[in-house]
Amino acid sequence: xxxxxxxxxxxxxxxxxxxxxxxxxxxxxxxxxxxxxxxxxxxxxxxxxxxxxxxxxxxxxxxxxxxxxxxxxxxxxxxxxxxxxxxxxxxxxxxxxxxxxxxxxxxxxxxxxxxxxxxxxxxxxxxxxxxxxxxxxxxxxxxxxxxxxxxxxxxxxxxxxxxxxxxxxxxxxxxxxxxxxxxxxxxxxxxxxxxxxxxxxxxxxxxxxxxxxxxxxxxxxxxxxxxxxxxxxxxxxxxxxxxxxxxxxxxxxxxxxxxxxxxxxxxxxxxxxxxxxxxxxxxxxxxxxxxxxxxxxxxxxxxxxxxxxxxxxxx
Amino acid sequence: xxxxxxxxxxxxxxxxxxxxxxxxxxxxxxxxxxxxxxxxxxxxxxxxxxxxxxxxxxxxxxxxxxxxxxxxxxxxxxxxxxxxxxxxxxxxxxxxxxxxxxxxxxxxxxxxxxxxxxxxxxxxxxxxxxxxxxxxxxxxxxxxxxxxxxxxxxxxxxxxxxxxxxxxxxxxxxxxxxxxxxxxxxxxxxxxxxxxxxxxxxxxxxxxxxxxxxxxxxxxxxxxxxxxxxxxxxxxxxxxxxxxxxxxxxxxxxxxxxxxxxxxxxxxxxxxxxxxxxxxxxxxxxxxxxxxxxxxxxxxxxxxxxxxxxxxxxxxxxxxxxxxxxxxxxxxxxxxxxxxxxxxxxxxxxxxxxxx
Numbered sequence: 076x077x078x079x080x081x082x083x084x085x086x087x088x089x090x091x092x093x094x095x096x097x098x099x100x101x102x103x104x105x106x107x108x109x110x111x112x113x114x115x116x117x118x119x120x121x122x123x124x125x126x127x128x129x130x131x132x133x134x135x136x137x138x139x140x141x142x143x144x145x146x147x148x149x150x151x152x153x154x155x156x157x158x159x160x161x162x163x164x165x166x167x168x169x170x171x172x173x174x175x176x177x178x179x180x181x182x183x184x185x186x187x188x189x190x191x192x193x194x195x196x197x198x199x200x201x202x203x204x205x206x207x208x209x210x211x212x213x214x215x216x217x218x219x220x221x222x223x224x225x226x227x228x229x230x231x232x233x234x235x236x237x238x239x240x241x242x243x244x245x246x247x248x249x250x251x252x253x254x255x256x257x258x259x260x261x262x263x264x265x266x267x268x269x270x271x272x273x274x275x276x277x278x279x280x281x282x283x284x285x286x287x288x289x290x291x292x293x294x295x296x297x298x299x300x301x302x303x304x305x306x307x308x309x310x311x312x313x314x315x316x317x318x319x320x321x322x323x324x325x326x327x328x329x330x331x332x333x334x335x336x337x338x339x340x341x342x343x344x345x346x347x348x349x350x351x352x353x354x355x356x357x358x359x360x361x362x363x364x365x366x367x368x369x370x371x372x373x374x375x376x377x378x379x380x381x382x383x384x385x386x387x388x389x390x
Numbered sequence: 391x392x393x394x395x396x397x398x399x400x401x402x403x404x405x406x407x408x409x410x411x412x413x414x415x416x417x418x419x420x421x422x423x424x425x426x427x428x429x430x431x432x433x434x435x436x437x438x439x440x441x442x443x444x445x446x447x448x449x450x451x452x453x454x455x456x457x458x459x460x461x462x463x464x465x466x467x468x469x470x471x472x473x474x475x476x477x478x479x480x481x482x483x484x485x486x487x488x489x490x491x492x493x494x495x496x497x498x499x500x501x502x503x504x505x506x507x508x509x510x511x512x513x514x515x516x517x518x519x520x521x522x523x524x525x526x527x528x529x530x531x532x533x534x535x536x537x538x539x540x541x542x543x544x545x546x547x548x549x550x551x552x553x554x555x556x557x558x559x560x561x562x563x564x565x566x567x568x569x570x571x572x573x574x575x576x577x578x579x580x581x582x583x584x585x586x587x588x589x590x591x592x593x594x595x596x597x598x599x600x601x602x603x604x605x606x607x608x609x610x611x612x613x614x615x616x617x618x619x620x621x622x623x624x625x626x627x628x629x630x631x632x633x634x635x636x637x638x639x640x641x642x643x644x645x646x647x648x649x650x651x652x653x654x655x656x657x658x659x660x661x662x663x664x665x666x667x668x669x670x671x672x673x674x675x676x677x678x679x680x681x682x683x684x685x686x687x688x689x690x691x692x693x694x695x696x697x698x699x700x701x702x703x704x705x706x707x708x709x710x711x712x713x714x715x716x717x718x719x720x721x722x723x724x725x726x727x728x729x730x731x732x733x734x735x736x737x738x739x740x741x742x743x744x745x746x
Contacts, residue, residue: 255470255472255474256474256476258441258461258468258470258474259468259470259474259476259536259539260476260487260491261460261461261462262439262441262461262462262466262467262468262540263462263487263488263491263539263540263542263543264462264488264491264492264543265462265487265488265491266462266491269491273476273487273491274476277476277478277479278476278477278478
C-alpha cells in the first residue's frame with residue numbers, strides 16, 4: 076500500500092480502482108454468467124417452486140408428519156455421523172501429520188476411498204455385509220439386529236460417505252504446523268492430554284470447524300448410499316433427500332420442493348458459515364494491529380492471508 | 391546437571407544420523423554442537439531432550455540413566471529455531487504455560503504465576519509485552535519469549551536448536567551476547583546447535599564439531615580454531631586456502647616455497663594438502679616469496695581481502711589473503727601489482743582428512 080497522502084484509513088468499501096482491462100472484464104463476466112446460470116438460477120427455481128402455491132401450502136408441506144419424520148431422521152443421522160467422523164478425522168490427521176509409521180501412505184489412500192467410490196457402491200457394500208444374504212446377515216438375524224433397511228444402516232452409509240471430509244481438511248493444516256508446538260508443550264511438562272486440548276486443538280480449530288461444516292452438509296444431503304440401504308420406509312427410514320424423491324415421483328411438486336428448499340437452506344447456511352470462518356481465519360486480525368489496518372481494505376480471505384504472511388515475514 | 395552420552399547411535403531407516411557418540415557435558419557448561427547440515431547435531435540435541443530415542447547407547451543425567459525418560463520428566467528447556475510460540479496465546483500465557491500445566495498440588499497460585507511470569511518477561515526485556523500476541527512481535531522478541539517460557543519451569547538444562555538461525559545478523563549478534571550473559575547469571579547447563587562457526591566460537595565454552603554423525607573434535611573454541619585435528623574441522627571453522635604439497639628430492643614444497651624445515655617430510659603422503667587461513671598469508675616484495683599478482687582488492691570494514699593469482703596456479707583459484715586496514719593503508723596494494731607471497735602458518739593433511 077503506497078500512500079502518498081497522510082495514512083488515513085480509507086472508508087470501508089472504497090478501494091483503489093485498477094484501470095479497466097477488457098480481458099479481465101470478460102473473464103469475470105463469463106464466470107458470473109456461468110455461476111448465475113448453473114447455480115443461482117436452479118436455487119431460485121427451488122424456492123419459487125416451493126412457494127408456488129403460497130406460504131400456507133409451503134408450511135403445510137413441511138409440517139406433514141412424514142416430512143417431519145424425515146427431517147428428524149436426517150438430523151439424527153448427522154448428529155451421530157458427524158461426531159464419529161470428528162473423532163476419527165482428528166485421530167487420523169494427527170497420526171498422519173505428526174508421526175512416521177509403516178502403512179501411512181495406505182492410510183492416506185484409504186481415507187480418500189469414499190471420495191473415489193460411487194455412493195451407490197458404498198451402499199451396496201453394506202448390503203453385502205449386513206443384508207439378509209450378506210456375510211453377517213445370519214448372525215444379525217439370529218440376534219434380531221436390523222442394520223440394512225433400518226436406521227443403523229443409514230448411519231453406517233452416511234459415516235462411510237462423509238469419512239474423508241474432516242481428516243482431509245486437517246491433514247494439510249497439521250502438516251504445515253509441524254510438531255514443534257507439541258514438543259514444546261511436552262518439554263514444559265504438559266501431559267499428552269493437556270497438549271492436545273491446550274495446544275493442538277486451538278491450532279486447528281478453524282480447519283476443524285470448516286471440516287465439520289462440510290461433513291455435516293454432506294451427511295444431511297447424502298442420497299446415493301443412503302438410498303440403497305434405507306429401504307424407503309416412510310416415517311421410519313426416509314431421510315430428507317429420499318423424502319424429496321418420493322414426493323417428486325408422486326407428482327407432489329409443491330411438497331417436494333418445500334422439503335428440498337429446507338435442504339437448500341441448509342446448504343446456504345453452511346456456505347454462510349464457511350465464508351464467515353474464512354473471514355475469521357486470519358487470526359492475526361484479532362491480534363495484530365497491522366492486520367486490523369489491512370482488514371478494512373482486504374476482506375477476501377486470500378488477500379488477508381497474504382497480508383498476514385508479509386506481516387509475519389517482516390517481523 | 392551434568393549430561394553424559396555413552397555410545398549413542400540413531401538410525402532413520404537406512405540413514406545413520408549419529409553413531410557411537412561419547413560426550414561429557416559438565417554442570418554449568420555452555421556447549422555448542424557445530425557442524426554442517428545433516429551432520430546429526432539436531433538429532434543429538436533431540437536425543438538429549440528426549441524427543442528422539444537412541445537406538446543404542448545411554449544418556450546419563452547426573453550419572454543416572456535417563457535414556458528412556460520421557461521429555462516431561464527430564465526437566466529440560468527446549469528452544470526451537472522457529473520459536474514454536476503458541477500463536478493463540480498471549481505472550482503472558484505462553485510464558486505461564488509450563489506453570490499452569492503442573493499438577494494441582496505443585497501448581498503455584500495465580501498470583502505467584504503472575505509474579506513469576508512478569509519477572510521472567512523483565513529478564514528478557516519484554517516486561518511491556520505480556521498481553522501482546524506472538525504475531526505482533528519481531529523475530530528477536532519472539533525468541534526471547536520462547537526463552538522466557540523455557541526458563542519458567544526452572545529447567546536444569548537448556549537446549550537450543552539453532553536458536554538464532556532465523557534472525558538477521560544484527561539481532562543475532564545481540565542475542566548471542568545476551569544468551570551468554572544469561573547463562574553466566576543463571577548457571578544452568580546449556581547446549582546449543584548451530585551451523586555458524588562464528589556463533590559457536592563467540593558464545594560457547596566448548597565446541598563439539600560433528601561430521602556425518604560423528605564427533606570430529608571437542609575443545610575450547612581457540613583450541614579448535616588454532617589446532618584443528620582434521621582438514622574437515624580446519625575447513626569448517628573459517629576460510630582456508632587449499633594448496634597441494636609437492637615432494638621433491640626428500641623436500642616438501644607449497645608452490646615454490648620450501649616447507650621442509652617445519653614439516654616432517656618422511657610422514658607426508660605424496661598427495662597431501664596444506665591449509666592456510668587468509669590471515670596467515672604474508673604479502674611482501676615480489677622477490678621475497680611466491681610471485682603473485684593482485685587480482686582483486688576488497689575493503690571489508692577493519693580488514694582488507696586480497697585475491698592473489700600465484701604463479702603456476704590456475705587463474706580461477708586465486709589465493710585469498712586478509713590484512714588489516716592499517717597495513718593496507720600503509721602499503722597500498724592495487725590490482726595488477728606484483729607481489730611475493732609467504733605463509734606465516736599452515737597445516738598439512740593427507741588428502742583424505744586427518745592431521746599429519
